[in-house]
Amino acid sequence: MTLRQPEQGLQFIAGQRVGGGDATLLSLRAEDGEATGYRFLSATREEAAQAALAAEQAFAVYSQTSPEARARFLEAIAGELDALGEAFFAIAHQETALPLARLQGERARTSGQLRMFAGVLRRGDTHGVRIDTALPDRQPLPRPDLRQYQMALGPVAVFGASNFPLAFSTAGGDTAAALAAGCPVVVKAHPGHMATAEYTALAVLRAAEACGMPAGVFNMIFGTDIGAELVSHPAIQAVGFTGSLRGGKALQQLAQQRPQPIPVFAEMSAINPLIVLPQALAKNAETLANDLVASFTLGSGQFCTKPGLILVMQGEGESRFSDVLVEAVERAPAQVMLNATTLAHYQQGVSALDAHPNIQRIAGRNENVVGRAQACLYKAPASLLLAKDPLLQEEVFGPLAVLVSVADEAELCAILRVIQGQLTVTVHAEADDRQMAARLLPMLGEKAGRVLFNGYPTGVEVCDAMVHGGPWPATTDARGTSVGSKAIERFLRPVCLQNVPGALLPPAVQDANPLNLLRLVNGQWTREAISPSVN
Known part of the structure; x- marks a missing residue:
């Protein structure tokens, strides 16, 4: 049996380990179904709600952090993942039967995509700035000052995938994209690799603490049938899912039945x-x-x-x-x-x-x-x-x-x-x-x-040009991708500011362009500041 600390096996909620349920889940070896010695408590409905509310409370602070602060946070997570040692790989192998070389490569991909999103944030293209300055003398009616940019969607529920215990799970692509966008996450750990997820979650929390992030920026719960409670909670504003067609359809139906429907970005089924x-x-x-x-x-x-x-x-x-x-x-x-x-x-x-x-x-x-x-x-x-x-x-x-x-x-x-x-x-x-x-x-x-x-599709490059998505039933939304830098756009939405005083404008749309963004200003792409005469 593996020795465990008393708080292990509990939920991760607002930076704390929480556990009030009495249903026990066992971590099992993939090869023979025997117990690994790791035990977890299944989250209760109340704990799922607590996790969603923790993410909602963190959103007010985290969504307003600077791109640079979020980039440093993502890089810190990557560093913590890269520091995971033999014990982590040993349990990941037991739970998945994936060989060490595959797990090491997947860990590198996971930390690499976190660093990729850090680079995206510093590059600034996700702000999506479009500015049409005021035309007070236009006839027959003047044009107001209009400034569009992208803002974080809200707390995101992420469902860990079975086949990629790192790259598509706890700190994988959906989590990385959501955190990059400014969205706190609640991860529902996959029951097939709960101990692997726990190691990963602890790494994320170490990074969050080191970077001074709000306590509820990252939360994770365990359970086999608690996902519906999470998706139905009003604090959750989007869902990221990789899994079966049946599971993805069920989550999409739940999300559409809410009083406020939310988007579900599910990768589900393909014969390729x-x-x-x-x-x-x-x-x-x-x-x-x-x-x-x-x-x-x-x-x-x-x-x-x-x-x-x-x-x-x-x-x-x-x-x-x-x-x-x-x-x-x-x-x-x-x-x-x-x-x-x-x-x-x-x-x-x-x-x-x-x-x-x-x-x-x-x-x-x-x-x-x-x-x-x-x-x-x-x-x-x-x-x-x-x-x-x-x-x-x-x-x-x-x-x-x-x-x-x-x-x-x-x-x-x-x-x-x-x-x-x-x-x-x-x-x-x-x-x-x-x-x-x-x-x-x-x-x-x-x-x-x-x-x-003239190739084979089983390798998916993590880069700007990659699209990992497709029409139904491959995904629920063919307009997005779950791999590559455009994955962040799933968790952003456009906002237009009209005639907002310059002193109140966020940096991305200020006249001076302090972030040095490439912006569409009056129909022309430019990094130049907007001169007073244009206004």
């Missing part, structure tokens, strides 16, 4: 089609097949961007491509998944595909390896996709893909028209395929948030 055009197939059949299996079995297929649907154009190399796919899947070792629930859901998906009369399993050993997921490859006729068979539209979270042979460009276009929204669509094309690829590109952009050529 990968298309192989004729010349790429003829030239690279064997390499493509091996690399593709490596992609959809990576991390036991537990990536939201896993390519789960393979659309291959009929032609030279098709048989070789299919044969190598089968060989590579048969060689793939069975892997431990994140937890017993995830494995059970994967097995349900496999069983559903096995039971379909027109879908054939062409690779994947039938023997069960206890506690592990066996990679599988299925083949389905294009007619099933064209008939909108729901089973082919559903994500199976795990090391599995479905292969579909496509007759020609017309059939491919017809399939793309009926496929639902996706996080990614990938195209493999050679030079001779480019005319067809050019015709496909507009349709691909309509279907996905990210369109890749």
